[in-house]
Amino acid sequence: MVVLAALMVNFALPRLAPGDPIDYLVPPDSGIVDAEQREAMLEDFGLHGSSLDQFGRYLANLTRGDLGVSVRDGRAVSEVVVDRLWWSLLLVGTAVLVSTVLGVALGFAAGWRRGSRRDVGLLAGVLAVDALPAFFVGLMLMLVFSVQLGWFPVYGATAPESLTGLAWVVDVIERLALPATTLTLVGLGSVFVVARSSMVSELGEDHVFMARAKGLAEDRVRRQAARNALIPVSTVALLGFSTLVGAATVVEAVFSYPGLGSLAFEAVRARDYPVLQAVFLLLSLVAIAANLVADVVYPLLDPRVRRVGSR
Amino acid sequence: MRIRLLCIALALSIAAAVSAPAAVAQDDEEVVVRIGLHAAEKNLNPFIPPKALPITHDFTMLVYDTLFWSQSRLDPEPWLAESAEASADLRTWTVSLRNDVTWHDGEAFTAHDVAFTFRYFSADGGPGRYGHHVYDHPVFESATVVDDTTVELTFADPVATFELLPGADLPILPQHIWEGIENPRKDATSLPVGTGPFEMVEYDPGVSYRLEANEDYFLGAPLVDTLVMPVVTDAQAAFAGLQTGELDFVTRNLPAPLVPKMQANEDLAVFEGSRFQSLYLMFNARKPILKDATVRKAMSMSLDLQSIVDIVEGGLAVPGNDTWTHPQSPWAHPTGGHEYDPAAAGDLLDAAGYVVGDGGVRTSPDGKRLAFTLLVNAAAPPQIRAGELVAEQLAPLGVDVTVEPLDAPAIFAARKKSADGPPTVEMFIAVFESHAHVDPEHMFFFFHTPGRGVGGVFSGYANPAFDAILEDALDEPVATKQPLIQQAQEIFAAEAPAVTLYYPNGRWAYRPAAYDGWIDDPGHGAFTKRSFLAPYAKGSSTAAVADDDGGLGTGAIVAIVVAVLVVLGAGVGLRRRRGDADTVED
Numbered sequence: 001m002v003v004l005a006a007l008m009v010n011f012a013l014p015r016l017a018p019g020d021p022i023d024y025l026v027p028p029d030s031g032i033v034d035a036e037q038r039e040a041m042l043e044d045f046g047l048h049g050s051s052l053d054q055f056g057r058y059l060a061n062l063t064r065g066d067l068g069v070s071v072r073d074g075r076a077v078s079e080v081v082v083d084r085l086w087w088s089l090l091l092v093g094t095a096v097l098v099s100t101v102l103g104v105a106l107g108f109a110a111g112w113r114r115g116s117r118r119d120v121g122l123l124a125g126v127l128a129v130d131a132l133p134a135f136f137v138g139l140m141l142m143l144v145f146s147v148q149l150g151w152f153p154v155y156g157a158t159a160p161e162s163l164t165g166l167a168w169v170v171d172v173i174e175r176l177a178l179p180a181t182t183l184t185l186v187g188l189g190s191v192f193v194v195a196r197s198s199m200v201s202e203l204g205e206d207h208v209f210m211a212r213a214k215g216l217a218e219d220r221v222r223r224q225a226a227r228n229a230l231i232p233v234s235t236v237a238l239l240g241f242s243t244l245v246g247a248a249t250v251v252e253a254v255f256s257y258p259g260l261g262s263l264a265f266e267a268v269r270a271r272d273y274p275v276l277q278a279v280f281l282l283l284s285l286v287a288i289a290a291n292l293v294a295d296v297v298y299p300l301l302d303p304r305v306r307r308v309g310s311r
Numbered sequence: 312m313r314i315r316l317l318c319i320a321l322a323l324s325i326a327a328a329v330s331a332p333a334a335v336a337q338d339d340e341e342v343v344v345r346i347g348l349h350a351a352e353k354n355l356n357p358f359i360p361p362k363a364l365p366i367t368h369d370f371t372m373l374v375y376d377t378l379f380w381s382q383s384r385l386d387p388e389p390w391l392a393e394s395a396e397a398s399a400d401l402r403t404w405t406v407s408l409r410n411d412v413t414w415h416d417g418e419a420f421t422a423h424d425v426a427f428t429f430r431y432f433s434a435d436g437g438p439g440r441y442g443h444h445v446y447d448h449p450v451f452e453s454a455t456v457v458d459d460t461t462v463e464l465t466f467a468d469p470v471a472t473f474e475l476l477p478g479a480d481l482p483i484l485p486q487h488i489w490e491g492i493e494n495p496r497k498d499a500t501s502l503p504v505g506t507g508p509f510e511m512v513e514y515d516p517g518v519s520y521r522l523e524a525n526e527d528y529f530l531g532a533p534l535v536d537t538l539v540m541p542v543v544t545d546a547q548a549a550f551a552g553l554q555t556g557e558l559d560f561v562t563r564n565l566p567a568p569l570v571p572k573m574q575a576n577e578d579l580a581v582f583e584g585s586r587f588q589s590l591y592l593m594f595n596a597r598k599p600i601l602k603d604a605t606v607r608k609a610m611s612m613s614l615d616l617q618s619i620v621d622i623v624e625g626g627l628a629v630p631g632n633d634t635w636t637h638p639q640s641p642w643a644h645p646t647g648g649h650e651y652d653p654a655a656a657g658d659l660l661d662a663a664g665y666v667v668g669d670g671g672v673r674t675s676p677d678g679k680r681l682a683f684t685l686l687v688n689a690a691a692p693p694q695i696r697a698g699e700l701v702a703e704q705l706a707p708l709g710v711d712v713t714v715e716p717l718d719a720p721a722i723f724a725a726r727k728k729s730a731d732g733p734p735t736v737e738m739f740i741a742v743f744e745s746h747a748h749v750d751p752e753h754m755f756f757f758f759h760t761p762g763r764g765v766g767g768v769f770s771g772y773a774n775p776a777f778d779a780i781l782e783d784a785l786d787e788p789v790a791t792k793q794p795l796i797q798q799a800q801e802i803f804a805a806e807a808p809a810v811t812l813y814y815p816n817g818r819w820a821y822r823p824a825a826y827d828g829w830i831d832d833p834g835h836g837a838f839t840k841r842s843f844l845a846p847y848a849k850g851s852s853t854a855a856v857a858d859d860d861g862g863l864g865t866g867a868i869v870a871i872v873v874a875v876l877v878v879l880g881a882g883v884g885l886r887r888r889r890g891d892a893d894t895v896e897d
Contacts, residue, residue: 019720
């Protein structure tokens with residue numbers, strides 16, 4: 001049901017924007033397209049007929065795994081998307097991983113001593129970073145670490161010169177560093193806040209009180225509290241994946257990173273419906289899957305939920 | 312204590328970085344030039360409308376060739392052609408071709424390819440940047456191959472300027488590649504085969520290109536062995552890449568505010584030239600009030616174009632002429648100029664019965680408010696700024712303009728002729744490209760009463776007297792064509808179907824250590840084939856741009872920004888026991 005609704009929205013959204021692929025393919029000053037030519041051109045991309053016809057065709061093709069042809073470059077959409085998918089996974093995956101680990105570490109550190117200078121400092125710092133728009137963070141990092149320090153390249157996922165072996169891996173990591181850092185900083189705030197508040201509430205629990213009363217070492221108390229506090233964080237981290245894919249659009253544009261975000265951005269500007277549908281479909285599936293995984297994993301992590309569910 | 316040490320260390324490292332110029336690695340053996348493209352231009356398929364203006368034509372012509380070069384001059388140089396002779400009625404042109412040309416795949420280039428190209432473009436008939444010059448005007452009829460190096464091309468009407476258009480415009484295609492292709496518009500990824508100075512050896516769609524020198528080029532091997540061309544869509548990133556040494560040239564025009572910074576960088580050079588563009592304000596003359604030439608002219612007279620140039624382009628552009636055409640185009644009106652007289656503009660409207668009403672906004676004699684929406688491209692900051700200035704300058708006249716930034720397809724949709732009436736757009740700002748400014752028929756093509764050319768989607772301007780002059784001019788040879796076009800331009804200036812706001816200067820930043828042969832080919836700019844060919848390329852850069860005003864360099868600004876952040880970070884840090892990486896890193 002959810003997938004079908006997503007399909008309909010993904011189909012309708014690109015078509016709601018003014019302009020269509022023909023406006024992109026033939027700007028007004030390049031010549032006049034009559035109705036017949038227009039229909040013929042749309043037919044090239046399977047975009048002819050009424051919206052209902054198109055939707056029916058889209059669903060039928062989808063069941064065969066055919067995502068259509070890109071208006072921008074005439075290639076199969078699946079090919080275009082797969083080309084970009086790996087870079088997105090690398091970029092967003094790295095950012096989710098790092099922002100989760102860092103967010104949890106900082107969040108727990110802050111929450112452990114709530115109200116301390118460290119807590120206030122971290123909270124102010126992380127929230128300040130969180131409030132900065134992604135493109136600004138990206139540009140500032142670029143200005144400092146690329147232009148001034150010369151440590152990292154400013155564009156792309158790989159060098160335009162063909163590299164091989166270790167040199168290629170190093171180059172990919174270098175080019176990943178700044179966009180991934182930007183995206184990490186974007187995603188850090190939500191993980192940090194949840195980790196912190198979860199730690200704070202955990203510290204108020206009876207079992208922590210009990211542990212302390214038993215005279216357990218601080219380290220062991222902390223470990224015990226942290227394990228429980230991780231549970232809500234897992235949900236945020238999983239959902240963060242889909243949020244960061246969205247934020248990646250801006251970051252990828254700033255760093256000319258060839259991921260799905262920049263693909264979607266270019267596709268919007270070209271009213272490339274088939275590509276937009278495919279990218280949105282993929283993002284919807286990721287979001288749905290992330291929710292599903294969070295729902296499935298939660299009871300495994302938290303026995304209390306499992307018990308309630310089984311009764 | 313630690314936080315203080317951290318701050319000091321950071322400040323020291325940044326100071327060191329700010330003062331140390333980036334090192335540039337050079338390879339003496341192979342000349343590789345890395346060019347940051349502002350947009351991808353698919354696989355240079357000439358049947359797909361341009362995507363990377365204004366470089367489309369010059370990029371395409373790195374791989375392909377034309378019969379003549381270039382269309383910006385009245386006496387173009389023979390290129391693939393050795394000469395072209397017209398019949399007495401100017402309808403048939405006999406073109407003699409060079410015999411020392413081969414395609415990138417090794418096949419010989421012959422007259423058959425030229426005949427095929429004209430037939431193929433003319434048969435396609437669809438809209439396109441190139442094709443319309445063989446089926447719109449002049450209308451191509453037939454091609455006869457006389458021998459391997461001679462071809463006769465026949466047109467339906469006299470063609471006085473064949474060498475310019477289509478001669479210096481149409482890319483000549485290899486028959487053996489294209490003859491089997493039914494729908495040429497569909498392929499945007501396969502590698503093109505041309506005769507040009509460079510062969511495209513790699514294209515990663517939307518990401519990068521790699522071009523290698525055609526060592527057998529008939530004008531000699533190009534001076535650059537390899538062109539590596541990543542697409543760097545973000546302007547900041549592109550110029551940052553130039554500063555870090557990752558790029559050697561950026562196709563994007565250097566924005567005025569960055570000029571001093573680039574000039575201050577000793578590894579980079581800036582040079583200026585003309586790319587024959589203009590930024591214009593268009594009125595949809597099919598709309599009720601805008602149909603009235605008095606209203607349009609009054610608006611034109613209220614615009615202080617010099618101030619727009621100063622504010623939007625930092626003074627580095629030429630204010631527009633009321634006669635539209637770029638002053639350096641061979642088809643420009645010799646006088647030019649812009650009539651700026653806000654007081655007289657007000658009088659014009661008063662006399663025509665447009666009286667000032669509520670809120671200082673005028674109303675037409677039939678009671679409609681002079682309130683318009685001005686569409687500008689949201690991705691082009693100069694257009695947005697120019698739009699705001701237009702609105703500001705028209706307000707005292709009693710015209711209320713609302714600037715609305717939209718993305719390109721949305722603007723195109725508004726400019727498109729709808730099935731049940733005229734385009735919905737009222738006013739828009741856009742760029743008129745070099746190719747259009749040098750086209751002998753550009754006034755005809757863009758401003759003829761809807762029905763011929765693209766006037767219907769461009770301006771909607773309708774004036775039978777104007778049309779008649781331009782129709783007469785179509786078949787005239789250059790000497791008699793120019794005066795006719797000038798007459799039309801005078802009508803244009805009086806009725807203002809559009810206002811040229813300014814002609815931006817071409818301005819490019821590059822790394823001389825990587826390649827220093829860049830020239831300013833009039834109407835083409837620096838990114839053009841002649842910049843890479845020994846007979847034309849220069850050994851050193853040309854005219855410098857405006858004086859270095861001693862403004863803050865990027866380094867200083869970064870240092871200030873970082874210093875502010877460090878102070879902020881330290882402030883936060885003092886409130887805690889230990890410093891953390893996240894607050895100093897931003």
